[in-house]
Amino acid sequence: MREKAKEESVAPMTDASLAIQLEKFSDPDLTVDGKRRARVSLELLSTLWINTGTLCNIACRNCYIESSPTNDTFAYISRAEAAAFLDEIASDGLPVTEIGYTGGEPFLNPDILGMLADALERGFSVLVLTNAMQPMLRPRVRAGLLDLRKAHGDRLTLRVSLDHYTAALHDEERGPGSFAKTLEGIDWLAEHRFSIALAGRTCWGEADRETRAGYAALIQSRSWPIAAERQDALVLFPEMNAREDVPEISDACWGILDVSPSDMMCASSRMIAKLRGDNRPVVLPCTLLTDLPRFGMGSTLAEAALADGDLFDHGAVKLCHPHCARFCVLGGGSCSAGSPE
Numbered sequence: 001m002r003e004k005a006k007e008e009s010v011a012p013m014t015d016a017s018l019a020i021q022l023e024k025f026s027d028p029d030l031t032v033d034g035k036r037r038a039r040v041s042l043e044l045l046s047t048l049w050i051n052t053g054t055l056c057n058i059a060c061r062n063c064y065i066e067s068s069p070t071n072d073t074f075a076y077i078s079r080a081e082a083a084a085f086l087d088e089i090a091s092d093g094l095p096v097t098e099i100g101y102t103g104g105e106p107f108l109n110p111d112i113l114g115m116l117a118d119a120l121e122r123g124f125s126v127l128v129l130t131n132a133m134q135p136m137l138r139p140r141v142r143a144g145l146l147d148l149r150k151a152h153g154d155r156l157t158l159r160v161s162l163d164h165y166t167a168a169l170h171d172e173e174r175g176p177g178s179f180a181k182t183l184e185g186i187d188w189l190a191e192h193r194f195s196i197a198l199a200g201r202t203c204w205g206e207a208d209r210e211t212r213a214g215y216a217a218l219i220q221s222r223s224w225p226i227a228a229e230r231q232d233a234l235v236l237f238p239e240m241n242a243r244e245d246v247p248e249i250s251d252a253c254w255g256i257l258d259v260s261p262s263d264m265m266c267a268s269s270r271m272i273a274k275l276r277g278d279n280r281p282v283v284l285p286c287t288l289l290t291d292l293p294r295f296g297m298g299s300t301l302a303e304a305a306l307a308d309g310d311l312f313d314h315g316a317v318k319l320c321h322p323h324c325a326r327f328c329v330l331g332g333g334s335c336s337a338g339s340p341e
Contacts, residue, residue, distance in 0.1 A: 024248050024322075025248060025320050025321055025322055026320075027320070028310045028311050028318045028320045029318065031248040031249075031250050032248060035248075035250035035251070035252065036250060036251050037248065037249070037250060037251075037318050037319060037320060038249040038250055038251050038253060038254065038261070038318075038319045038329075039251075039261075039313055039316040039317065039318050039319065040261045040264045040266045040267050040316060040317050040319065041261070041267065041315065041316040042266065042267060042268070042270070042305065042315055042316070042317075043262055043267045043268060044095055044267075044268055045094055045095060045096055045268065045269070045270060045301070046095060046096060046097050046098060046268045046269065047096065047097075047098045047099075047100055047268060047269035047270075048085060048089070048096050048098075048099055048100070048269065048270060048271070048272070048301075049099075049100045049101075049102055049269060049270070049271035049272070049286075049287050050077060050082050050085075050099065050100070050101050050102070050115065050271070050272055051074050051077065051102055051103065051104070051271055051272065051273035051274075051287070051290070052076065052077055052101055052102070052103045052104060052106040052108075052109040052112060052115075053072065053074050053075055053076040053077065053103055053104045053108065053109055053274075054066070054067045054068075054071045054072060054073050054074040054103065054104045055067070055068075055069065055070075055071065055072050055076070055103070055104050055105070055108050056068055056069065056071075056103060056104045056105040056108070056131075057069060057105050057108065057131070057133055057134060057135050058105075058131065058133070058174055058175055058178060059175075060173050060174050060175075061172070061173050061174075062173065062203075062239060064287075064288060064323075064327075065287075065288070065290050067103055067104045067105070071104075072276055073275065073276055074104070074273045074274060074275060074276065074290070075274045075275070075276045075277075075278075076108075076109045076110065076111070076274075077109070077111075077115075077272070077273070077274045077281055078111055079111040079114040079115050079118065081274065081280065081281050082111075082115045082118065082119075082272075083115075083118050085272055085281075085300075085301065086099075086118060086119060086122055086124075088300060088301050088302070089301070090122070092301070092302065094301065096124070097124065097125060098124060098125045098126070098127060099119040099124045099125070099126050099127070100126075100127040100128075100129070100269075100287075101115065101116070101126070101127070101128045101129065102129045102271075102287055103129070105130060105131060105133075105135050106128055106129065106130055107128075107130060107135035107136040107138075107141055108135045112141075113141065113144035113145075113148070116128070116148055116156065117148060120148060120151070120152040120155060120156060124155070125155050125157070126152075126155060126156050126157070127157050127158075127159060128156070128157070128158050128159065129159050129161065129199070130158055130159070130160060130161070130185075131160065131161050131174070131178070131182055131185075132158070132160040132161075132182050132184075132185025132186055132188075132189065133178070133181045133182060133185055134181070136158075136185055137184070137185055137188065142188070145192075145194070146192060149192060149193070149194055153195075154195040156194070156195065157194075157195040157196070157197055158189055158194055158195070158196055158197070159196075159197040159198065159199050159235070160182060160185065160186055160189070160196065160197070160198055160199065161174075161182070161198075161199050162179075162182055162186070162198045162199065162200060162215075163200055163201045164200060164201065164204065164214075165200070165211075165214040165215045165217070165218045166179075166214070167179035167180065169204060170182070173201065183222065186198075186222070186224060187222060187224075190222070190223065190224045190225060193225070196224060196225065196226055197226065197232065197233050197234070197235065198215065198226060198228075198233070198234045198235070199234075199235045199236075199237060200215065200234065200235070200236050200237070201236065201237055201238075201239055202236050202237065202238055202239060203239035208236065211236060212228045212229060212234060212236075213228075215228040215234055216228035216229070237327075237331075238326065238327055238330075238331025244326070246322055246325040246326045246330065247325060247330075248319075248325065249319045249324060249325050249329050253329065257329065257330075259329055264324075264328050264329070265285075265286040265287070265288075265328055266285045266286045266317040266328075269286060269287075270283050270284065270285065270286070270297070270301065270304055271283070271284045271285075271286060271287050271290075272284070273290065273292070275292045275293070280299050281299065282296040282297070282298070282299055283296070283297040283298055283299070283300070283301060283303070283304035284296065284297065285297065285312075285317045286317075286328075288321075288323040288327055288328075289317075289321055289323060289324075291321075294311065295311060295321075297312060297315075
C-alpha cells in the first residue's frame with residue numbers, strides 16, 4: 001500500500017502545480033487543505049550526526065544538501081566542538097549508541113581522524129558517509145584509518161556512496177571518472193578488512209531485486225565483504241528531485257500509508273552543524289533539514305529536546321518541509337546504519 005501510494009502521489013510539476021507546491025509546507029501547523037500537520041516526537045536519541053562541513057571534492061547532480069568544492073555554508077566543525085556533544089551525552093546519560101559523520105566529504109575536515117578516535121574511544125559505534133575518493137586516500141588519512149581499524153575493529157563502518165552499480169549511471173550523478181575512483185577506494189577498504197556499506201540511489205526505475213542483483217554482481221567481482229541483500233549493508237535512497245510534486249503529511253497519513261512516526265529519522269536522531277560565521281554548532285532535526293537558522297533547535301541536545309515554536313512542538317518536529325514527505329515518509333529513507341531504507 002505504501003509503494004502504491006507513493007507512485008500515485010509523486011508526479012512531475014507543471015507551472016500550476018509548482019505554485020501549489022510553494023503554498024504547501026508554508027504553514028507549520030496545517031496542510032494546504034486545512035488538516036493538522038503530522039509531527040514526530042523524539043522517542044529515543046540513538047544516533048547523533050555530526051556534519052563535518054559542506055565542502056566536498058565533487059559536486060553531485062542531486063546532492064541532498066548541495067555540497068561542492070565551493071559550498072562552505074556549513075563550516076568545518078572542530079574536534080573540540082564535536083567532543084562537547086559527546087561530553088553532554090555522557091553527563092546527561094543519553095541513550096546514544098551511534099555517532100555518524102556526514103558532509104560534504106568528511107575526510108576533507110582536518111580534524112576528522114581525531115573526531116573518529118574520540119567517539120570510538122568512548123565506546124560508540126561510528127558511521128562515516130564518504131565517497132571514498134582522493135580525500136580518504138591521502139597517505140595521512142589512510143594511516144590514521146588503519147590505526148583506528150586496528151584499535152576498534154568493526155565498530156568503525158564506512159558507508160560509501162556508489163549511486164549505481166554501472167559506471168555510466170554513477171558518473172551521470174557524480175561526474176566522469178568518479179566511478180573508477182570510488183571503486184579504488186572501496187578496494188582499499190576491502191583489502192584492509194574495514195566494515196563497509198554502500199549507499200545507492202533509486203532514480204532509474206529499477207525494481208529493488210534488480211538493483212540488488214546488479215550490486216551483488218559487482219561486489220562479487222571485486223571480492224568486497226558486503227551483503228547486497230541486507231538493507232543496512234546496501235542502502236538504497238529515494239531520489240530528491242525538487243521538481244517533483246509531493247503531498248503534505250497530515251496526522252491521518254500515518255494510518256492511510258501504514259507508516260509509523262517511530263520509523264522516521266527524527267524519532268531517533270539529531271544532527272549538529274556549524275553555520276559559517278557562527279561561534280558554535282547548532283542542533284538540527286535530521287541530516288536533511290539543514291536550513292539554518294530556520295530549523296535550528298538550540299546549541300545543546302538538552303535545548304533541542306525542549307525546542308518549541310513555529311517548527312517544533314516541545315521537541316517534536318512538525319513535518320513542514322518537502323524532504324519530510326519525499327525522503328522519509330513516502331521514500332522510506334533513513335541515514336542511520338540499522339534503519340530500513
